[in-house]
Amino acid sequence: MQGNSIKKYCEMSTFNLTKYNTYFNWFLLVYALFGFYTLQDYGVPLDELTQRHIGMENAKYIAGTAGPEKVTAHGYFGPIFEAPMYALEQVIYEHELGDKILLRHSILFLLFLVSVVVFYRTAKSISTAPNAAGLATVMFACYPVLFAHAHYNSKDTLFLIFIVFALGAMVAFAKKGQWSSLLWAALFLGMASTVRMIGVLVLFSCCLALLVAGHSAVKTRIYRILFLVVFFVIFYFLSYPYLWIRGAKGFWELWHYITQNPWPWTTLAAGEDIVAGHLPWWYVPAWMGVTLPILSMLGAIAGLVFLAIKKRWNLSFVEWIIVGTLWLPLLYCIIMKPTIYNSWRHMQFLFVPISLLCVYAFNTLLSGRFANGLAWIFGAWTALVFFLWHPYGHSYFNEVYAATGTARTWDQDYWGLSARQGLLWIAEHDNRDSISISSFTESPELNALLLPEKDAKRFYFIREQGKGDYEVEVKRGRVFADLPGNVVFTACPLKDTLVRVVKNK
Secondary structure, eight states: OHHHHHHHHHHHHHHHHHHHHHHHHHHHHHHHHHHHHTTTTTOOOTTHHHHHHHHHHHHHHHHTSSOSHHHHHHOOSOHHHHHHHHHHHGGGTTSOHHHHHHHHHHHHHHHHHHHHHHHHHHHHHHOOSTTHHHHHHHHHHTOHHHHHHTTTOTTHHHHHHHHHHHHHHHHHHHHHOOHHHHHHHHHHHHHHHTTOTTHHHHHHHHHHHHHHSSSOOHHHHHHHHHHHHHHHHHHHHHTOHHHHHHTHHHHHHHHHHHHHOOOOOEEEETTEEEETTSOOTTHHHHHHHHHSOHHHHHHHHHHHHIIIIISTTOOOHHHHHHHHHHHHHHHHHHHHOOOOOSTTGGGGGGHHHHHHHHHHHHHHHTSSTTHHHHHHHHHHHHHHHHHHHTTOGGGOOOHHHHHHOOTTOSOOOTTOTTHHHHHHHHHHHOOOSOEEEEOSSSHHHHHGGGSOHHHHTTEEEESSTTOSSEEEEEOSSSOOOOOSSEEEEEEOSSSSOOEEEEEOO
16 A cells, blocks of 8 residues: 555656656757747947957967967956957857847856756755746746846856756755766866856855765865865866966966956946945845846845754755855955956846845745746746746846935946947948947947847947937936937936937037
């Protein structure tokens, strides 16, 4: 009788698992199609060509066609993605630059799709309610800022992708205890740290979990930590041509650069113009407070409460990693106040542990009588917000800002991506064969690279305000310039106008 009950339970569990995996597979298919379909909608960021140049110089040095001078002079964070991308561009060498940019964006989004799958599997490993992992994954993938950045941000998004892969490897180690899983974690953490050196703190979080969680002998724990750290250093070195030239000295030079980088520009946060190298302690928490989706924020808080009260901080190996990956970097930002540009994009990877903490909240919330209904409501709300913000997800603000925030108090479109929408309006409403566009930034010229050829060839660009037929103004800080022309187009997804087109007199 007992054997039949166990068999029946296993059959039911297999059926449920298959059903929810099917839901996820359909979501992933639709999400992927929409992601690739909208590849051009988010445009070209201001530092796209800089990132491409990083790839070019590193690829030339690796191929032996150029010396180490430029690599040594600049350090060049992120060669692990940029150098292979430049090499891949050679397949379409004769194509226009816009095609090469689209290739870069396509590969980045493809990597992000893989990370969504890895995130789902990681979430399933800590979920106990059928809908918990799926809902957390939908909220993770449909965060408007993250979806937007997955189309073009080959720094912060790539770092986040590698962190997802590393955490997935650590979860695999928790399940089977195989040293190969630690090797994969070291690989991904090493590559991640060539993009953002704060990956070292994620490494420390994994080492802390190896030390304090589980039932292994102390000697075994120390061996595992040493194994992870040693291979992290090896993979970090192998992934970074700058270190091939400078050796160990280069590591400390890079660390000094990121902690003492004299970034000269200001960033607008909570109504204050802040020099990026002199951040107040509240900078990152405040940005998170106005740009994290409310459901994710409340879910993460509830997850932490669950770990604190129900488990009394008697955490498992995986839970130590999740909590450490959130709190160690966050405390580092609050205490050390490192240089951070524009919003909290350098710390965007914190959305990974935040989303995983939501699983613990959903385990309780979605195990009751109305579980399916709640899951569909939360999922529908997430999808609604996601589509309402498209294609301005890069400047997403949450319900807190919508209800209580004051307009023009936070940085908006700091990468000039909304210039694309302004150019599209001009192309649609002006039929002349030659149209001059002026702007204080090169963002209109960059975004013209992804326009249809018939429209792009009609535009030429002037880097002097007020001198073109139209002025395309993208708002980064508080206000637009005072120009004498007529405003003919604006885009304002919430309280702040992100871009406007002025027809100059």
